[in-house]
Amino acid sequence: MINIQSLKTRRQKLANLINIPIVLWSGKSPSKNFRANHYPFRASSHFLYFAGLPIENAAIRLENGNLDLFMDNPHPDSTLWHGEMPTREDIALQIGADNAYPMEVLKDKIDGVATVPVQDTFTYQKQREILHRFLSINEEVKEIDHQLMKAIIALRLTHDEMALTEIKKAIDVSVEAHKIGIKSTKNSATEAEVRAAMEGYIISQNMTCAYNSIVTVNGEILHNETYNNELKSGDLLLADVGAETVLGWASDITRTWPVNGHFSSCQRDIYDIVLAAHDVCIEKIKPGIEYREIHLLGAKIIAEGLVNLGILKGNPETLLEKDAHAIFFPHGIGHLLGLDVHDMEDLGDLAGYKEGRTRSDRFGLGYLRLDRPLKSGMVVTIEPGFYQVPAILNNPKFQEKYYDDVNWETLKQFSDVRGIRIEDDILVTATGTEILTTNLPNKAEEIEEMMKRSR
Amino acid sequence: MINIQSLKTRRQKLANLINIPIVLWSGKSPSKNFRANHYPFRASSHFLYFAGLPIENAAIRLENGNLDLFMDNPHPDSTLWHGEMPTREDIALQIGADNAYPMEVLKDKIDGVATVPVQDTFTYQKQREILHRFLSINEEVKEIDHQLMKAIIALRLTHDEMALTEIKKAIDVSVEAHKIGIKSTKNSATEAEVRAAMEGYIISQNMTCAYNSIVTVNGEILHNETYNNELKSGDLLLADVGAETVLGWASDITRTWPVNGHFSSCQRDIYDIVLAAHDVCIEKIKPGIEYREIHLLGAKIIAEGLVNLGILKGNPETLLEKDAHAIFFPHGIGHLLGLDVHDMEDLGDLAGYKEGRTRSDRFGLGYLRLDRPLKSGMVVTIEPGFYQVPAILNNPKFQEKYYDDVNWETLKQFSDVRGIRIEDDILVTATGTEILTTNLPNKAEEIEEMMKRSR
Numbered sequence: 001m002i003n004i005q006s007l008k009t010r011r012q013k014l015a016n017l018i019n020i021p022i023v024l025w026s027g028k029s030p031s032k033n034f035r036a037n038h039y040p041f042r043a044s045s046h047f048l049y050f051a052g053l054p055i056e057n058a059a060i061r062l063e064n065g066n067l068d069l070f071m072d073n074p075h076p077d078s079t080l081w082h083g084e085m086p087t088r089e090d091i092a093l094q095i096g097a098d099n100a101y102p103m104e105v106l107k108d109k110i111d112g113v114a115t116v117p118v119q120d121t122f123t124y125q126k127q128r129e130i131l132h133r134f135l136s137i138n139e140e141v142k143e144i145d146h147q148l149m150k151a152i153i154a155l156r157l158t159h160d161e162m163a164l165t166e167i168k169k170a171i172d173v174s175v176e177a178h179k180i181g182i183k184s185t186k187n188s189a190t191e192a193e194v195r196a197a198m199e200g201y202i203i204s205q206n207m208t209c210a211y212n213s214i215v216t217v218n219g220e221i222l223h224n225e226t227y228n229n230e231l232k233s234g235d236l237l238l239a240d241v242g243a244e245t246v247l248g249w250a251s252d253i254t255r256t257w258p259v260n261g262h263f264s265s266c267q268r269d270i271y272d273i274v275l276a277a278h279d280v281c282i283e284k285i286k287p288g289i290e291y292r293e294i295h296l297l298g299a300k301i302i303a304e305g306l307v308n309l310g311i312l313k314g315n316p317e318t319l320l321e322k323d324a325h326a327i328f329f330p331h332g333i334g335h336l337l338g339l340d341v342h343d344m345e346d347l348g349d350l351a352g353y354k355e356g357r358t359r360s361d362r363f364g365l366g367y368l369r370l371d372r373p374l375k376s377g378m379v380v381t382i383e384p385g386f387y388q389v390p391a392i393l394n395n396p397k398f399q400e401k402y403y404d405d406v407n408w409e410t411l412k413q414f415s416d417v418r419g420i421r422i423e424d425d426i427l428v429t430a431t432g433t434e435i436l437t438t439n440l441p442n443k444a445e446e447i448e449e450m451m452k453r454s455r
Numbered sequence: 456m457i458n459i460q461s462l463k464t465r466r467q468k469l470a471n472l473i474n475i476p477i478v479l480w481s482g483k484s485p486s487k488n489f490r491a492n493h494y495p496f497r498a499s500s501h502f503l504y505f506a507g508l509p510i511e512n513a514a515i516r517l518e519n520g521n522l523d524l525f526m527d528n529p530h531p532d533s534t535l536w537h538g539e540m541p542t543r544e545d546i547a548l549q550i551g552a553d554n555a556y557p558m559e560v561l562k563d564k565i566d567g568v569a570t571v572p573v574q575d576t577f578t579y580q581k582q583r584e585i586l587h588r589f590l591s592i593n594e595e596v597k598e599i600d601h602q603l604m605k606a607i608i609a610l611r612l613t614h615d616e617m618a619l620t621e622i623k624k625a626i627d628v629s630v631e632a633h634k635i636g637i638k639s640t641k642n643s644a645t646e647a648e649v650r651a652a653m654e655g656y657i658i659s660q661n662m663t664c665a666y667n668s669i670v671t672v673n674g675e676i677l678h679n680e681t682y683n684n685e686l687k688s689g690d691l692l693l694a695d696v697g698a699e700t701v702l703g704w705a706s707d708i709t710r711t712w713p714v715n716g717h718f719s720s721c722q723r724d725i726y727d728i729v730l731a732a733h734d735v736c737i738e739k740i741k742p743g744i745e746y747r748e749i750h751l752l753g754a755k756i757i758a759e760g761l762v763n764l765g766i767l768k769g770n771p772e773t774l775l776e777k778d779a780h781a782i783f784f785p786h787g788i789g790h791l792l793g794l795d796v797h798d799m800e801d802l803g804d805l806a807g808y809k810e811g812r813t814r815s816d817r818f819g820l821g822y823l824r825l826d827r828p829l830k831s832g833m834v835v836t837i838e839p840g841f842y843q844v845p846a847i848l849n850n851p852k853f854q855e856k857y858y859d860d861v862n863w864e865t866l867k868q869f870s871d872v873r874g875i876r877i878e879d880d881i882l883v884t885a886t887g888t889e890i891l892t893t894n895l896p897n898k899a900e901e902i903e904e905m906m907k908r909s910r
Contacts, residue, residue, distance in 0.1 A: 030485035031574035032497050034800040037666050039494045040680075042487050079846035080785060083676035119486040121576035192661040200655030206647040206683050211492050221538035225495075228661050330535060345489040391534035 001247065002052040004096035006162040010050055010155065012065035017151035020144050021063040023106070023113045025127055026055050027120045040208065044118045045339035045346070046152055048248045052095045059106055060097075061113065069097040070106045106130065114148035119346060137347050153351045156344060158377030163338065164427065166249035167379060168436060170207065171425055173243040174251040175440040177201045181215070181239050182257050182447060183454035185231065191215050192227040198241050207243040210250035211341045214240035219256060219419020220387040222331060233260040236267055238419050242341060250341045252381050253437055254423035261451040263444050270386050270417045271444050273305030277384040278422045278442070281333060285426055285433045291370045291380065295333040298384045299325045299364060310410040323364030324405040327392055332368035334381035337425055342369060343379075376430045383423030388414075456702065457507040459551035461617040465505055465610060467520035472606035475599050476518040478561070478568045480582055481510050482575045495663065499573045500794035500801070501607055503703045507550045514561055515552075516568070524552040525561045561585065569603035574801060592802050608806045611799060613832030618793065619882065621704035622834060623891060625662065626880055628698040629706040630895040632656040636670070636694050637712050637902060638909035640686065646670050647682040653696045662698040665705035666796045669695035674711060674874020675842040677786060688715040691722055693874050697796060705796045707836050708892055709878035716906040718899050725841050725872045726899050728760030732839040733877045733897070736788060740881055740888045746825045746835065750788040753839045754780045754819060765865045778819030779860040782847055787823035789836035792880055797824055798834075831885045838878030843869075 014022070026048075029041035043054035050067065051060050058071035069092050074085035092100035107130055117124055117135040128135055133142060137149065159167065177198040184197035195215040202209060216224040217231060219238030231237065240254040256271070258264070263271055277298040284294055303325040306312040311328075312319055319325060336343035336352060344351035349359065354372045359365075370380065388411075392398050424437040441447055469477070481503075484496035498509035505522065506515050513526035524547050529540035547555035562585055572579055572590040583590055588597060592604065614622065632653040639652035650670040657664060671679040672686060674693030686692065695709040711726070713719070718726055732753040739749055758780040761767040766783075767774055774780060791798035791807060799806030804814065809827045814820075825835065843866075847853050879892040896902055 030494065030576070031801075033500060033574065033795040034797065035574075036678075036800065037796060039485065040667060045488060076846075080844060081676075081678040083673065083679065084845070119488065119490075121485070121580070125576070125580075190659075190661070193659045196655040196657075196659035199658055200651040202651075203654055204645075204648045204651035206645070212495060218538065221536075223491075223536040224538065340488040341492060342489065345491065346486075389535060390539070391531075 002095065003162050006160055007050065007052045007096055008065070009160070011062055011067055013155055014050065014062060014151055015065040017154055018114070018147055020147065021061060021113045022148055023059055023061045023110060023115050024050065025115070025118050025123050026051070026058045027118045027123045028057050030120055030122070043248060044116075045248060045344070046116050048339055049152070049156060052247065053091065054246070054248060055091055057103070058091075059103070061106070061109055066098040067096070068109070069095065069100040070103050071100075072103045112144070114142075114144035116145065116149060116152070116347070137350065149347050149350055150355075153344060153347065156338060157336070157351065158375055159338060159379055163249060164379075166245045166247055167251065167337070167425070170210065170243045170245050170249050170251035171253070171436050172439075173202055173205045173207050174241065174253045175437060177241055177243065178239065178253055178255050178440050179450070181241070182255065182450050185237060185257065185259055186261065186451065186454055188231060190227070190231060191217060191229050191237070194231070194237060194239065195227050195241075198239060202241075202243045205243070207245055210242040210244035210252065214238065214254075217259070217418075219385075219421065220389045221419070222387070222389075231259045234264065234416055235259040236417065236420060238421055240421065240423065248339050250337060250339065251425060251437075252337055252341050252423060253425065253440065254383055254421045255440065255442065255447070256420045256422065257447045257451065262448060264416055266414045267417050267420075268444055269309055270414060271420055273302055273309070274384050274386050274420050274422050275442060275444070276305060277301035278382055278424070281382045281384065282424070282426055282433055282435060285374060285380070285382075285428055287376045287428060287430065288373055290373050291333075292365070292368060294382070295365070295368055296320065298333045298382075299329060302329050302384060302386065310407050311414065313405055313407055319405060320364070322405070323362055324402050326364035327398060327402055327406065328386050328388070329384060330363070330367060330387070330389065330392060331385065332370070334383050334423070335369040337379045337381055345369070374428045376428055378428045379436070380426050380428065381423050382426055383421055385419065385421035386417065387419045388417065457550065458617050461615055462505065462507045462551055463520070464615070466517055466522055468610055469505065469517060469606055470520040472609055473569070473602055475602065476516060476568045477603055478514055478516050478565060478570050479505065480570070480573050480578050481506070481513045482573045482578045483512050485575055485577070498703060499571075500703060500799070501571050503794055504607070504611060507702065508546065509701070509703060510546055512558070513546075514558070516561070516564055521553040522551070523564070524550065524555040525558050526555075527558050567599070569597075569599035571600065571604060571607070571802070592805065604802050604805055605810075608799060608802065611793060612791070612806065612827075613830055614793060614834055618704060619834075621700045621702055622706065622792070622880070625665065625698045625700045625704050625706035626708070626891050627894075628657055628660045628662050629696065629708045630892060632696055632698065633694065633708055633710050633895050634905070636696070637710065637905050640692060640712065640714060641716065641906065641909055643686060645682070645686060646672060646684050646692070649686070649692065649694065650682050650696075653694060657696075657698045660698070662700055665697040665699035665707065669693065669709075672714070672873075674840075674876065675844045676874070677842070677844075686714045689719065689871055690714040691872065691875060693876055695876065695878065703794050705792060705794065706880060706892075707792055707796050707878060708880065708895065709838055709876045710895065710897065710902070711875045711877065712902045712906065717903060719871055721869045722872050722875075723899055724764055725869060726875055728757055728764070729839050729841050729875050729877050730897060730899070731760060732756035733837055733879070736837045736839065737879070737881055737888055737890060740829060740835070740837075740883055742831045742883060742885065743828055745828050746788075747820070747823060749837070750820070750823055751775065753788045753837075754784060757784050757839060757841065765862050766869065768860055768862055774860060775819070777860070778817055779857050781819035782853060782857055782861065783841050783843070784839060785818070785822060785842070785844065785847060786840065787825070789838050789878070790824040792834045792836055800824070829883045831883050833883045834891070835881055835883065836878055837881055838876055840874065840876035841872065842874045843872065
């Protein structure tokens, strides 16, 4: 599972980048109803990257490649409720800590340390209290914290072998979950039943969901987290579901398939456009290429496809320039993947955007989460889509702006295509790409074949 | 789903108990990795009780039976990501609010209001900021907050029809989940696979888990939340799994069954003792009886049973007085059930313990979560158990204290009985009890029969 040498290498690489002592907190599971009924614990990703294990209520201090662990031993009474828990010394050994101290010692070792604010508000308060200062990822952030964030980003942008092994483990489980989802659809009456089949498999493999699953016949609702619709013949079902390993590494996969096992001719036409965009984008990935170019390439393929279908009118390049494609493909082509499904998004755009770049105010670019030249060792998603979002199509502002670019009558024929997305996880390699999600079919006929066999 | 008249009745009853304006916050889903990757939202139970719907980032002000809703309308951009969201006016109508305001109005309406601190730290800070005071459930709490807590407890201790309908819905799904768990065991290799079958069913019914499931062959670890053990013939599998409805009402069920479908003779002997305690306790439940008496009755049945098996030595009454039963049954016989699985445990023991009573320091009573006379309309769990907890059995303090009470040699013969618990949910009625979890077998031979049929 964890390789101490790899962890030590990460710590040493950080020391090579930043010559300041660093303290990272793991966080604490938030209460749900009451303290004993809490959400499952999820350690801070920055902590996980250097500590390796999800240890609750812990902190690590990194300096010169050394790691000091701060955590309290389990309370003796807790063995009754939780069984024998590993002690501080056990954990220190497992993660290759150089020293290990009770938590109360930490306050004596925080002079001049840099940190990153954790997500859980309780621990965030503790961080502020012990460091006596404000913590933020914003511009007003303390200079050393900003330095630390940039150093961590430099490391986490590309993945080492231990990380890739974990990501691939997560992906393998997600791939199987998607196969199960596709095959289970024939015998499912609701979105919830397909979700259950997919998440059930993830749970059975002792993993968790890397994010709240999307399993919906309303794929046009991009972040739909309800599952109460019935499945009806003629619907497309969009499933964006990904597993996370015990050590916290994520996967992120989307497939869209027809509830009745057959794409209608309109659904198939649009599906093939989305898939073409997907394939062309992946083909183009290599070290050095700007991810924004990949996004614009995907957008162009979609625009071309929609022109060919008669949904958009005019020259694809011109349509692209005025963001007409974004009426139907309003989000970015993908994002970084790692310990977080949108890796390091807790740092805002610091990780996703190359220094000096900021979000575009263009409708077709503003939602792009990654705007950097790609590097060997990065893992990114490629996830083009087509959606008929009422909030866009019924918006007078868009209707007016794109009145002549859309063939609104033709569009009506495609009313059974509310949302399609195809998403795979891609490793940038020295020579090009490795598709990590390769065992999961994405061609329309393969999906239909898989559904047929499951009858 | 929700019945506005029932909600209005709850609000009026609260007004009859307390003549102070009240503000209750719903809370906010905590961040997991980053703000967009959050835990599923779970509204504060006190808010849910009077508002009826889990509305995120909302507050209600209650006075004289009237309810004012405070929430902001969804941001126009959010329709792109989340589809059409109900507006403040939609929600106000659904929950029968008398007035509805944007959140910023709340600060003008907080003079002299009482409140209850919410669980999520972010909203808790907001509460403190807007009220300009410290919030706590402890003795140093503000007097009006304490009055409010007592009034809410007086209401929530017993359940109205709307509540019971929801609890029964949750129970029905949990019952089916347990049946599926029992039947799936034959084809499962790990705890995780049985957990997946059970939680998968809950997910398929569009419900959530009311608490982190326990599905373990190490039933002696009372709050075991890991699922990585393989199932081995001869093991008992303990599953404590309960569903929660969309409106937040909980269920709580435990069954213990043999992995290979047959209780060994030792397992059966102990199982029958636990079941006898379970049955006798439920039989005894009626309005007016002290729950502590039920607990002690259960403990006595267990002590008697263990004496009959030769595991304990001596007079059961005497053993009970010196808490010798608690070596094997260290927790309480059960707790309140409602919107929370341990209902109102966010208020510490204010709800569980009758005014003026506090936790016993007796080993066999200190973990009792409920010490009140029962009333018609309460829902409680009855969950006796038998465990061989290493932290107890290997503790020299206990070994010495109970040296002569335990037949340590005989105990060794029962090494395949590490943990057994049988838990059902019971409604106290005017005439006695209604077992709400009645459709789920709990007799050893019924469980064996169910497993045989599932082969």
